[in-house]
Amino acid sequence: MSDDSQTGTFLLDDEEIPFTRGQTVIQAARAAGKYIPHLCWHPDFKAHGSCKLCTIKANGRLGAACTLEAQDGMAVENRTPELDDKRRTLLQLLFVEGNHFCPSCEKSGNCVLQATAYDLGMMTPHFDMFYPDRPVDASHPDMLLDFNRCILCELCVQASRDVDGKNVFALSGRGIQSHLIVNAESRRLADTDFSATDRAASICPVGVILKKRVGFAIPIGERTYDAAPISQVDIAKENT
Amino acid sequence: MAKLRVATTSLAGCFGCHMSLLDIDERFLQLIELVEFNRSPLTDIKHCDPCDIGLIEGGVCNAENVHVLREFRKNCKVLVALGACAVNGGLPAQRNHLDLHTILEEVYHTAPGLAAGSQIPDDPELPLLLNKVHPIHEVVKIDYFLPGCPPSGDAIWKFLTDLIAGRTPHLGHQLMHYD
Ligand code: SF4
Numbered sequence: 001m002s003d004d005s006q007t008g009t010f011l012l013d014d015e016e017i018p019f020t021r022g023q024t025v026i027q028a029a030r031a032a033g034k035y036i037p038h039l040c041w042h043p044d045f046k047a048h049g050s051c052k053l054c055t056i057k058a059n060g061r062l063g064a065a066c067t068l069e070a071q072d073g074m075a076v077e078n079r080t081p082e083l084d085d086k087r088r089t090l091l092q093l094l095f096v097e098g099n100h101f102c103p104s105c106e107k108s109g110n111c112v113l114q115a116t117a118y119d120l121g122m123m124t125p126h127f128d129m130f131y132p133d134r135p136v137d138a139s140h141p142d143m144l145l146d147f148n149r150c151i152l153c154e155l156c157v158q159a160s161r162d163v164d165g166k167n168v169f170a171l172s173g174r175g176i177q178s179h180l181i182v183n184a185e186s187r188r189l190a191d192t193d194f195s196a197t198d199r200a201a202s203i204c205p206v207g208v209i210l211k212k213r214v215g216f217a218i219p220i221g222e223r224t225y226d227a228a229p230i231s232q233v234d235i236a237k238e239n240t
Numbered sequence: 241m242a243k244l245r246v247a248t249t250s251l252a253g254c255f256g257c258h259m260s261l262l263d264i265d266e267r268f269l270q271l272i273e274l275v276e277f278n279r280s281p282l283t284d285i286k287h288c289d290p291c292d293i294g295l296i297e298g299g300v301c302n303a304e305n306v307h308v309l310r311e312f313r314k315n316c317k318v319l320v321a322l323g324a325c326a327v328n329g330g331l332p333a334q335r336n337h338l339d340l341h342t343i344l345e346e347v348y349h350t351a352p353g354l355a356a357g358s359q360i361p362d363d364p365e366l367p368l369l370l371n372k373v374h375p376i377h378e379v380v381k382i383d384y385f386l387p388g389c390p391p392s393g394d395a396i397w398k399f400l401t402d403l404i405a406g407r408t409p410h411l412g413h414q415l416m417h418y419d
């Protein structure tokens with residue numbers, strides 16, 4: 001593409017994908033109906049680039065599809081056995097670091113982590129389990145926080161800060177110590193101005209931020225990713 | 241072709257996975273054309289002979305579970321973690337962040353409504369509880385994993401028929417469930 005051109009194409013697993021200048025690889029791919037596995041990226045928010053699940057190979061180099069800008073003529077590998085193996089390992093690490101007991105999780109069937117693990121054929125967490133001790137916060141009248149399932153994607157942090165203008169959530173600590181906290185001196189959700197109608201109340205891709213009293217309204221087995229794999233659902237969302 | 245020999249057991253599980261195995265219904269008649277059951281709650285055979293496939297339901301929560309699991313590993317060419325509890329500890333592992341003694345005290349001693357003089361059971365025949373519940377891959381090498389709570393009869397059927405036919409078991413989206 002010439003310097004002033006606003007569009008171009010790149011190859012994604014040997015298929016030509018058009019893009020407009022400034023689009024990231026994942027944005028262009030999704031607009032073209034191609035699924036790149038991802039967890040911390042959400043189309044409505046600024047890319048955070050932390051989970052690395054969207055790792056692709058662009059011109060032979062590993063990069064995050066949610067932060068890498070598309071470039072004309074670039075050759076991108078996405079669903080190769082090598083990359084899907086790496087992605088599966090990242091998922092396994094997330095599963096053992098938290099407490100993910102899907103059969104008793106209200107998010108089961110609607111959970112992006114679980115659905116991505118299905119898509120990648122993750123049959124086992126493989127590593128030794130951490131079984132961390134993370135008490136739930138049920139203090140809020142309408143909402144429940146089950147920290148056991150947090151994958152630290154920061155979507156709630158962004159949504160609360162940038163959409164709701166409230167700053168209810170933050171990440172604290174580093175490395176394996178990092179965890180989600182509630183911005184109140186008591187650290188309890190009830191002592192914030194958080195509300196069930198906040199954008200942050202419905203953004204969590206996993207089963208941490210849950211509305212009370214609506215549990216199991218839709219039975220297990222009849223939920224979003226029971227009906228269709230995330231590779232299809234994610235693309236369908238783009239086109240509605 | 242000689243029948244494959246299959247052993248099954250339930251460790252720290254609820255027998256749901258075994259019930260789900262029975263949910264293959266009339267296909268069970270096809271299954272027993274292909275396999276014979278060795279040690280299993282279905283046969284009441286108490287110890288494993290050398291087997292081709294071992295199906296393990298449940299994680300390990302006590303010392304006996306560990307012994308049984310090791311017996312299976314020793315005797316089975318292919319060992320399968322059947323269901324959520326075998327795969328990641330499942331519901332029993334939700335006690336893992338609690339202190340074992342505190343749980344026993346509360347359940348058998350201090351909970352309201354217990355008979356007078358209730359004590360923590362200490363019969364020497366009872367296997368000792370482990371401090372934590374573990375998935376079976378933390379104890380022995382596991383060859384295949386079939387998640388689900390329980391995996392559906394259809395998932396078990398697909399898995400077993402693939403395995404028996406010498407194919408790598410593949411569930412596909414419909415049958416792949418962690419719940
Ligand atoms: S958050 Fe998702 S992966 Fe974790 S327990 Fe719930 S359904 Fe399972």
Ligand code: SF4
Pocket residue numbers: 149150151152153154155156157180203204205206208209
């Ligand atoms: S609570 Fe949910 S949205 Fe917030 S960081 Fe954890 S996983 Fe992400």
Ligand code: FES
Pocket residue numbers: 037038039040041048049050051052053054055064065066067
């Ligand atoms: S989706 Fe790109 S790093 Fe998380």
